[in-house]
Amino acid sequence: MSNDRLSLQTWKEQNDMMLLQLTMHVRSNLTDLQRNIIVALITVDVHARDIVDEMRAESVLTVYDFNWQKQLRYYWDNEAEGNEGAVMIKQIQAVLNYGKEYMGACSRLVITPLTDRCWITISGALHIKLGANPAGPAGTGKTESTKDLAKAIATLCIVFNCSDQVNY
Secondary structure, X not given: OOOOOOHHHHHHHHHHHHHHHHHHHHOOOOOHHHHHHHHHHHHHHHHHHHHHHHHHHOOOOOOOOHHHHOOXXXXXXXXXXXXXXXXXXXXXXXXXXXXXXOOOOXXXXXXXXXXXXXXXXXXXXXXXXXXXXXOOOOOOOHHHHHHHHHHHOOOOOXXXXXXXXXXX
């Protein structure tokens, strides 16, 4: 990015073109499975477009900028898993292994800035081998945000709601 100040603009235009193609494709005659896959791709790509717009507005020029570091990023590490290589996920200082949990063609959450902050906290906790317990009023998306992060890092997530009716 430091060599080409228009690289984010170029990527935004390419991303817009891909979104337009997906939008045209989703309007065609598709099976339910195909439609679910494309809708999930559109949801993720819209978030990627918003990230690029934010980075353009903030004049991000290097990979060391916080606005880049705070994003959930995927890297191939040739040295991981006995030199066979593996996908590593990074966010701020957290480094996580890609879980390889097959999720199927499932829907994705629309990611907001609040979702991003929740993910930063959870990924940081997972990095230091702790759990996370998002807190807040009912119906604000804590469970859905956690489940969608699990999808993003391909890790099994089991939701168990406790109540006064549950006993040992």
